[in-house]
Amino acid sequence: MAENLKQRLQDEMKAAMRSKDKERLTTVRLILAAIKQREVDERIELDDAEVLAVLDKMVKQRNDSITQYRDAGRNELAAKEEAELSVIQEFMPAPLSEAELDALIDQAIADTGAASMKDMGKVMGVLKPKVQGRADMGALSAKVKAKLS
Structure with missing residues (x-):
C-alpha cells in the first residue's frame, strides 16, 4: 500500500467535507478520533497494523450494537450503526477466504x-498479525482449536 491508512482517512475526511456528505464525514471523524485517542493514550504513532486493530x-x-438495537426493536439506531459499519469496512482489507484461512492456520501450526x-x-x-482485520478472531480461534484437538 503506497499511502498509509491514516493519510487515506484524512483524504477521505476532506473529500466528505467537499461533497457535504455528513454521514460519511461523521464516521470518518469517529475513526480518526479513535486513532488519535489511542496515539495520545499510548504516546505513539500508530502504523497501518495498529490502525487496522482500531478499525477491527x-x-x-458496531456489530454488537446492531444486534442489541435489533433485539430491542430500535431499528433506526441499528440503521445508523449499519451505515457507520459500511463506511468503516471500506478501510478494512478484503476478508480472507476459508481456503486462505486454512492455509494460514496450517502454515502457522507447521511454523510453531x-x-x-x-x-x-x-x-x-503467529496468526493474529497476518489476519488482523481480515478475519473474525473468534471463528479463527475455533478453527485452530479444531485442528489442534
Missing part, C-alpha cells in the same frame, strides 16, 4: 511445531 475493534462494536491445545497461544500469536 470499531467493526466489532504445535501439536496440542497447549500450543494454541503460539499459533494464535
Whole structure:
C-alpha cells in the first residue's frame, strides 16, 4: 500500500467535507478520533497494523450494537450503526477466504511445531498479525482449536 491508512482517512475526511456528505464525514471523524485517542493514550504513532486493530475493534462494536438495537426493536439506531459499519469496512482489507484461512492456520501450526491445545497461544500469536482485520478472531480461534484437538 503506497499511502498509509491514516493519510487515506484524512483524504477521505476532506473529500466528505467537499461533497457535504455528513454521514460519511461523521464516521470518518469517529475513526480518526479513535486513532488519535489511542496515539495520545499510548504516546505513539500508530502504523497501518495498529490502525487496522482500531478499525477491527470499531467493526466489532458496531456489530454488537446492531444486534442489541435489533433485539430491542430500535431499528433506526441499528440503521445508523449499519451505515457507520459500511463506511468503516471500506478501510478494512478484503476478508480472507476459508481456503486462505486454512492455509494460514496450517502454515502457522507447521511454523510453531504445535501439536496440542497447549500450543494454541503460539499459533494464535503467529496468526493474529497476518489476519488482523481480515478475519473474525473468534471463528479463527475455533478453527485452530479444531485442528489442534
